[in-house]
Each structure stands twice: as structure tokens, then as C-alpha cells.
Amino acid sequence: MTEDELHDLAPLYVVDALDADEVVTFEDHLRGCTSCADTVAELSEALVPLSEGLEVAPPPQLRQRVLAQAATSATVTPAHRTRRRAPVWLAAAAAAVVAAGGAWAAVQWLDESPTEQVVQAEDAQRHSAPTDGGQLVVVTSAARDRAVITLPEVVESPEREQVYQAWFIGEDGSARSAGVLSQDALEGREALLTGSPRGAKAVALTVEPAGGSTQPTQDPFAVVPLG
CATH class of the missing domain: 2.60.40 (Immunoglobulin-like)
Structure with a gap:
């Protein structure tokens, strides 16, 4: 996987859309990449859950x-x-929405809805x-x-x-x-x-x-x- 492809995984990593092997690969890359670390931190902050059970x-x-x-x-x-992967360009679009403050909308941009992500x-x-x-x-x-x-x-x-x-x-x-x-x-x-x-x-x-x-x-x- 090229360096650019690894960078593109950052939005997918934040919204938990990577498979187990990709998570390992990306986290290895993340430890040495300041740019991806900043991206993950910013998107994670934007995706703080809107509500939690008490x-x-x-x-x-x-x-x-x-x-x-x-x-x-x-x-x-x-x-x-039947797992389906979200294309990288769509995850990038989701990241742009998150950066603008639309955390919930960003999740909806993925190929699978939050409900489907659990079921699948x-x-x-x-x-x-x-x-x-x-x-x-x-x-x-x-x-x-x-x-x-x-x-x-x-x-x-x-x-x-x-x-x-x-x-x-x-x-x-x-x-x-x-x-x-x-x-x-x-x-x-x-x-x-x-x-x-x-x-x-x-x-x-x-x-x-x-x-x-x-x-x-x-x-x-x-x-x-x-x-």
C-alpha cells in the first residue's frame, strides 16, 4: 500500500470502516505519521457521540x-x-463534512448506514x-x-x-x-x-x-x- 493510500485511510479509520488487517496496517503507519495523527485527532473530536445512555x-x-x-x-x-467497503473518495467527502461540524451527516455519507454497519x-x-x-x-x-x-x-x-x-x-x-x-x-x-x-x-x-x-x-x- 502506497503512502498516499495510507493517508486516505484516516477518515475510514475514524468512522471504524476498516477491516482488521487494515486497522493493523494503518495503526503501524499512524505511529510515524504526524499528518495522519492530526487528521485522526480532529475527526475523532468532531465525531463525539451526540448522545449517550445514562x-x-x-x-x-x-x-x-x-x-x-x-x-x-x-x-x-x-x-x-455481506460486508461492503466505502470507497476512499466517499470517506474523504465524509471527512470534509465532519470538518465543517456535521458529525452525524458524515456517518450517513458512508456506503453503509450505522445500522447496516452493525448488522454487517x-x-x-x-x-x-x-x-x-x-x-x-x-x-x-x-x-x-x-x-x-x-x-x-x-x-x-x-x-x-x-x-x-x-x-x-x-x-x-x-x-x-x-x-x-x-x-x-x-x-x-x-x-x-x-x-x-x-x-x-x-x-x-x-x-x-x-x-x-x-x-x-x-x-x-x-x-x-x-x-
Whole structure:
């Protein structure tokens, strides 16, 4: 790989669009390249996550209920994937958008959407649990450090002034918000969860007041163990 080609990998490295071999090659180059180090630092600062889940204390009953379900119904299989690479010129365009302050738009410029990047990741794992309306599926990727939820075929909208909210449940029963499911997510049956699934034992869904809650206010109506 030429020096110019290595420089072109900087935007792809920042948005985690390189495969494992390319990461090793680029990081070897990065240690001796001031120009790429500056580029990575600038783009990384621009791509600070727009929102993160908040660690909160769950209701006392939540830990026992979630861990009991997680112990009995885990289904984990490799997720189907067909990886596609973003062309270098497109990554460069994304970098230009980031430099202008449009972090989220930059990600959208890539060949794969953030949701697809998780589902198509080399290490993607598919976790599922049955519900009355069908299978509730969560795909996780340690490399992407994100998770995608796919809703059952039959999904009823919540009551007025209520929303469905996802939660990452830790080994100790702690709950971190993974985001409120929008109407678009309900209609499309798929959503990129907010924050990192790292350390989570399960993903749970609850019904919350409009706008969401800082901690679950009800027992979960669905739980997907993460293995």
C-alpha cells in the first residue's frame, strides 16, 4: 500500500470502516505519521457521540426479573453479513463534512448506514427471544460497540402519551437507557440503539411516559438475553 493510500485511510479509520488487517496496517503507519495523527485527532473530536445512555439505578424487582429471563431464553447465532467497503473518495467527502461540524451527516455519507454497519460487522452476533407478536432480535457488534434491535412482525403502537424505551441491563441489574423507539422505528421495525452494549446482560423494553425515563418505571414486557 502506497503512502498516499495510507493517508486516505484516516477518515475510514475514524468512522471504524476498516477491516482488521487494515486497522493493523494503518495503526503501524499512524505511529510515524504526524499528518495522519492530526487528521485522526480532529475527526475523532468532531465525531463525539451526540448522545449517550445514562447509568441509572433500576427498580429493586428489575434485576431478579431480567436475570431470570436471561438465564432461560438466550438464543445467540452469528448474524448474516455481506460486508461492503466505502470507497476512499466517499470517506474523504465524509471527512470534509465532519470538518465543517456535521458529525452525524458524515456517518450517513458512508456506503453503509450505522445500522447496516452493525448488522454487517464481521463479529455481529444475533440474539433473540420470543414474544406474542414474533421474535424480538438484537444484533450486537463488539467491534462497532453498538447494537441494533429488530421488532417482531406484529408491533402495536404504545398508548397516547407513552413510548417504548430500550434498556441495557447489566450483570448487577443496573439499567442504562438505550433510547426511545421512534414512530419510524416502530413502522420500520428496526432501530440503532443508543450507547454501547458493552457489559450488558440483556436488552429490555418497557413502556414509559412520552419522552422516556431516566430509569425504568415498569417491569419490562420483553427481554432479549445477550448470552
